[in-house]
Amino acid sequence: MAHPEIRLTARAAGLVACRHCAHVWPAGSHSCGFCGGHLSSRVPQSLQKVWAWWTAGIIAYIPANLFPMMKTSMLGSDTASTILGGVVELLHHHAYFVAIVVFFASVCIPIAKFMAIAWIATAIRRPRGSVSAHQLHRVHDVVEFIGRWSMIDVFVVAILSALVQFSVVVSIHPGLAAISFAASVGFTMLSAQSLDPRLIYDASEPLHE
Amino acid sequence: MSISRPDPSRLVACPTCDTLYRFEQPAPRQTAACTRCGTVIFAPRPGAISTVLALAIAALALMAIALDFPFLSMTANGLTAKASVIDAVKSFAVDDMAPLSLAIALLILLLPSLRLCLLIYVTLPLFFGLRPWPGARTAFRLNVDLRPWSMAEIFMVGVAVAMVKVADLATISFGPAFWAFAAVAILLAAKDAVTCERTIWHILRSA
Numbered sequence: 001m002a003h004p005e006i007r008l009t010a011r012a013a014g015l016v017a018c019r020h021c022a023h024v025w026p027a028g029s030h031s032c033g034f035c036g037g038h039l040s041s042r043v044p045q046s047l048q049k050v051w052a053w054w055t056a057g058i059i060a061y062i063p064a065n066l067f068p069m070m071k072t073s074m075l076g077s078d079t080a081s082t083i084l085g086g087v088v089e090l091l092h093h094h095a096y097f098v099a100i101v102v103f104f105a106s107v108c109i110p111i112a113k114f115m116a117i118a119w120i121a122t123a124i125r126r127p128r129g130s131v132s133a134h135q136l137h138r139v140h141d142v143v144e145f146i147g148r149w150s151m152i153d154v155f156v157v158a159i160l161s162a163l164v165q166f167s168v169v170v171s172i173h174p175g176l177a178a179i180s181f182a183a184s185v186g187f188t189m190l191s192a193q194s195l196d197p198r199l200i201y202d203a204s205e206p207l208h209e
Numbered sequence: 210m211s212i213s214r215p216d217p218s219r220l221v222a223c224p225t226c227d228t229l230y231r232f233e234q235p236a237p238r239q240t241a242a243c244t245r246c247g248t249v250i251f252a253p254r255p256g257a258i259s260t261v262l263a264l265a266i267a268a269l270a271l272m273a274i275a276l277d278f279p280f281l282s283m284t285a286n287g288l289t290a291k292a293s294v295i296d297a298v299k300s301f302a303v304d305d306m307a308p309l310s311l312a313i314a315l316l317i318l319l320l321p322s323l324r325l326c327l328l329i330y331v332t333l334p335l336f337f338g339l340r341p342w343p344g345a346r347t348a349f350r351l352n353v354d355l356r357p358w359s360m361a362e363i364f365m366v367g368v369a370v371a372m373v374k375v376a377d378l379a380t381i382s383f384g385p386a387f388w389a390f391a392a393v394a395i396l397l398a399a400k401d402a403v404t405c406e407r408t409i410w411h412i413l414r415s416a
Contacts (some may be wrong), residue, residue, distance in 0.1 A: 006231075013220075022222060090373065115297035153367075155297075155366075158301060160374065163281055163292040201245070
């Protein structure tokens, strides 16, 4: 691709770009003639969608931490463990590496993700140039890449509940937190996806249009 | 150079920051990245279609094996339990957890398999030099959109964590499905690494 000396956005040139195949169409086109994808110069109400999914994610995250993730019944006595309880249990087993993986996936990543998305969504509205677009863009990429990995704990519960079923001796059942944690991860993934990255560059590093 | 009278078919814009470029198909093994935000726009690889097709078919075949064979089995005090991937999916089907059961089925089985089928549907005719089959564009778009929701590799890490958790309780052994599913996760990652979305769009458009 040639590198034009005068850089211009598709929007400034009266065009709308397809985010699937990168080809451009006259402004006002609704679907891409090459790949059939839906066209919008900037995703409409992108920030509202981000905040709506973000709020849903936070709401689902509260019961995810309060209720048990997994219920173990061993010879008639029941123990329930929350997300943090599961990490502590792993530490008791001296499985420090796995404990760190689970702690990162279920505690650090979700909280960092909420903060990161909120930071990007508010930084976009701050005066131009206060935060570098590259920084925001990198954080958004990391959030999109790493967010899915929070699902680990839900899968752990699914596998254990399927495997550990020795009738009265020992059995494991999923708790309410499993469903709310899965929902919280899904909502935050949708929140990050709703953010149109072009808004980041529009806001903090505008080209001379 | 000024873009005063743009000819839309000769232009592309960065999907991340909307910067406009004149379109030139980069040579194989070359990468075209946006100079403003660094997003890789085109990264054509020679033989990408046949590689993607081969990986997708292999992954789909292994997925079929992974479904029904025992995944893990565990022995404790003379008792043995076996679980297949289907059992893991069904584990939430009790106690009002059915929606979660469905979600897990989607994330680890249905969406990865669907993406593979869509990709094979798109690349098979291209591999034989035929015109794309009807609906190929919609199929490929869906395949790309579903990518974050296909979580086979995350499931494998979950399996590793689960094994550590019950290591004290019982002896765990791997079934054939475990190795098949591990291979599926690796093949899926390899397939996504060699797929350049916009190059395939370019091939679909000119085919």
